[in-house]
Amino acid sequence: MSTILVTGGTGTLGSQVVTRLRDAGHEVRVLSRHSADHPVDLRNGAxxxxxxxxxxxxxxxxxxxxxxxxxxxxxxIEAARRAGVGHLVYISIVGVDQVPYSYYQVKHKVERMVEESGLGWTVLRTTQFHDLVHGYFRAMTKLPVLLVPAGTRDQPISVDEVAERLAALAAAPPAGRVPDMGGPQSRDMTDLARAYLRGTGRRRPVLPVRLPGKAAAAFRRGAHLTPAHAVGTATFEEFLSARGAFPTP
Known part of the structure; x- marks a missing residue:
């Protein structure tokens, strides 16, 4: 079994990747500024x-x-080169090369850095997690009207399924850019918002708002979707059920 280092190993995705790798028998090091075993600050490399x-x-x-x-x-990357690491696995987002949104642009830059690192590498792009969509709606319901971006669809995916795939890629040889992972359904944000309201028992008018700018236009075009790779199986309603929202069938 391998010794595998996971950055962001206490986060939504990273913690589940860590669990799966440990269950498979790997030695896993979780990097964090506050870790007792491996205190690391990625901002300065300490x-x-x-x-x-x-x-x-x-x-x-x-x-x-x-x-x-x-x-x-x-x-x-510099530390991995010095240590002779054989495989760097990076999780990215579908559309980072198509959507002119600053966070996406930086993610795309990191993809290129990984590809040009001289290390063995694997990059997996996925659509947004159910958790992100849920968090957006939860924040919006603090208002009397639930605002959603007009004309925009999303294809949310289960973080469990992404973690399973990422752990499998980490245990395998470097594979380069692997096929994208998308959720099982591409749905209008208005539809997802209403599913959220039904599942949480909240009542709000849903108001689509047309957002300005090139990034919003790219999202309306569906540049962040991957309908040809709708490999996820868990729907947004099933995600809500697992959180105790909808009654479990």
Whole structure:
């Protein structure tokens, strides 16, 4: 079994990847600024060399919409080279090369950094997690009207299914850019919003709002969707049921 280092290993996706890798018998190191065993700050690279020593695979799940992903990736790649790591696995997002949204653009930059790193690499792009869609609607229901982007569809996927795939990729040889993973259904955001309201027993008018800008236009075109790779199986309603919203059939 391999020694695998996971960045973002306490997050929504990373924690589930860690669990699956450990269940498979791998030695897993979880990187965190507050870790007692492997304290690491990806923003400046502090602690990376010690944490990386002897690692064979790195799974890079850490990410921040506030920025700095490219800086963090640079430190991680340099440390992986020094340590002789054989495989770097990176989780990305469908549409990062098509949607001119700053967070996506940085994710795409990191993809290119991984590809040009000289390391063995694997990149998996997925659509948005159910958790992200749920979090957006939960935040919007603080208002008297639930606002959604007009003319926009989403294809949410289960984080469990992504974690399963990512753990399998980490245990396999480098594969380059692998096929995208999308959720089972591409649905209008208005439809998803109403499903959320039904599932949580809340009542709000749903108001589609046409957003300005090139990024919003790209989302309306569906640049973040992957209908040809609708490999996920869990629907948004099933996600809500698992959270105790809908009654389980």
């Amino acid at each position: 602690g990376l060399d010690a944490a990386m020593a002897g690692a064979e695979v790195v799974v890079h799940c850490a990410s921040s919409p506030r920025g700095g992903d490219d800086t963090a990736a640079g430190h991680l």
